[in-house]
Amino acid sequence: MTQPSATVPYGNTPFIILISCIATIGGFLFGFDSGVINGTVDGLQTAFNADAFGTGFSVASMLLGCAVGAFFAGRLADFYGRRSLLIVSAVFFLISAWGSGVAGSSGEFIFYRLLGGLAVGAASVMTPAYISEVALAHMRGRLTTIQQIAIISGLFIAFLSNYLLASAAGSALSELWLGFEAWRWMFWVEILPASVFLIGLLFIPESPRFLVVKGRQAQARAVLTKLYGVEAAERKLKEIDDSLASDHHRPRFSDLIDKSSGRVRKIVWVGIGLASFQQLVGINVVFYYGAVLWQSVGFSEGDALFINVISGAVSIAACIVTIMLIDKIGRKPLLWFGSVGMAITLSILVIAFGSATLNEAGDLRMSDTMGVVALLAANAYVVFFNMSWGPVMWVMLGEMFPNQIRGSGLAVAGLFQWGTNFLITLSFPILLAGVGLAGAYGLYALSAFLSIVFVVKYVHETRGRELEQMEG
Numbered sequence: 001m002t003q004p005s006a007t008v009p010y011g012n013t014p015f016i017i018l019i020s021c022i023a024t025i026g027g028f029l030f031g032f033d034s035g036v037i038n039g040t041v042d043g044l045q046t047a048f049n050a051d052a053f054g055t056g057f058s059v060a061s062m063l064l065g066c067a068v069g070a071f072f073a074g075r076l077a078d079f080y081g082r083r084s085l086l087i088v089s090a091v092f093f094l095i096s097a098w099g100s101g102v103a104g105s106s107g108e109f110i111f112y113r114l115l116g117g118l119a120v121g122a123a124s125v126m127t128p129a130y131i132s133e134v135a136l137a138h139m140r141g142r143l144t145t146i147q148q149i150a151i152i153s154g155l156f157i158a159f160l161s162n163y164l165l166a167s168a169a170g171s172a173l174s175e176l177w178l179g180f181e182a183w184r185w186m187f188w189v190e191i192l193p194a195s196v197f198l199i200g201l202l203f204i205p206e207s208p209r210f211l212v213v214k215g216r217q218a219q220a221r222a223v224l225t226k227l228y229g230v231e232a233a234e235r236k237l238k239e240i241d242d243s244l245a246s247d248h249h250r251p252r253f254s255d256l257i258d259k260s261s262g263r264v265r266k267i268v269w270v271g272i273g274l275a276s277f278q279q280l281v282g283i284n285v286v287f288y289y290g291a292v293l294w295q296s297v298g299f300s301e302g303d304a305l306f307i308n309v310i311s312g313a314v315s316i317a318a319c320i321v322t323i324m325l326i327d328k329i330g331r332k333p334l335l336w337f338g339s340v341g342m343a344i345t346l347s348i349l350v351i352a353f354g355s356a357t358l359n360e361a362g363d364l365r366m367s368d369t370m371g372v373v374a375l376l377a378a379n380a381y382v383v384f385f386n387m388s389w390g391p392v393m394w395v396m397l398g399e400m401f402p403n404q405i406r407g408s409g410l411a412v413a414g415l416f417q418w419g420t421n422f423l424i425t426l427s428f429p430i431l432l433a434g435v436g437l438a439g440a441y442g443l444y445a446l447s448a449f450l451s452i453v454f455v456v457k458y459v460h461e462t463r464g465r466e467l468e469q470m471e472g
Contacts, residue, residue, distance in 0.1 A: 065117020
């Protein structure tokens, strides 16, 4: 096994932080694109005359693109580079933001959301991979966690802009500027950060580990020197070469198979489990359907959108706590702690939603006490998620795979992450109409309990290990 290097401990820290922050703008757009739909559901239903299934598919359609984008980005990045795929995703973000707002039909809207999904999927796996491949082990967890803060910040800004635009117009369905409804402007806000992302990417270097894999040693040495200094760069270049020496060929999917047993490597199954459980606990139901959820138990549209803003702010605070802890106590303790917390808070939500009754109009209503309990439990649930599975899953996926299979491993894990996200999101309106909020959240609570077992039994710590030490 490759031993840790005695490299300069901090390298060119300001530069590493700068390029990591530019990469995490992709996470911001990931969050914004995921959250903006939250305030536009009523607008989509009215504009396209959609039923529950049609609305669910319009909301979830982006996630199909995400699954495809994550899968192919992981593989294409092995051939064209991490930075190159991020640039492509930035262009797609721009086109999707514009097109989603101008869409005149459900089919046209779904097309642009699928395009945005390709961008989100690519950014979701390439951003943590890029950061992991430019950062040293002692700061890798904190820098990759910035990805989750960026995601939540994107969600927060989407919720805030949705709230402000709807308030300015009177509702999401009302006309705002230039004769266009407020819900269309909610999508167009994304054009500004997408432009900043595209411009910023033009000034960051390619991943040095990708350059080594492609045999571009001189370029890799130049990037490593700028990151870590001359002496440390030579040592790191040798470590990367050594990690690839026994299996130095073009990355391919067959690398995910253990040659001795002929079975899929255990590390791949762990990656799939991490990616799937992050969605099975139902977090994106809160993000995508938060406004609908709170309105269904008696809150007004304005109050429901404002609750989303509060959830976004609470999420950012939770991620900041994770930044302070992840490189000190490790990844596994945070995952275990989060699973326990989510299981408890989701169970409380099941009880609270189960107490709701139907009024004469057929709408769910909770008592004032249970409404407060549900609100507190939902925000506590969001805190537990964003202190654990939210950021830590992306940190681990970006660092747990050996250099040779990182692209392929991320491709498969990303496919499962977004595929599960799609199923959870598409099924929520159907579950809401069938078994109700309590039934839906009961399934998410069960997944949280199962995730505790998964973490304890199958997840191994990666804190403090250089990427060249990951054996898979």
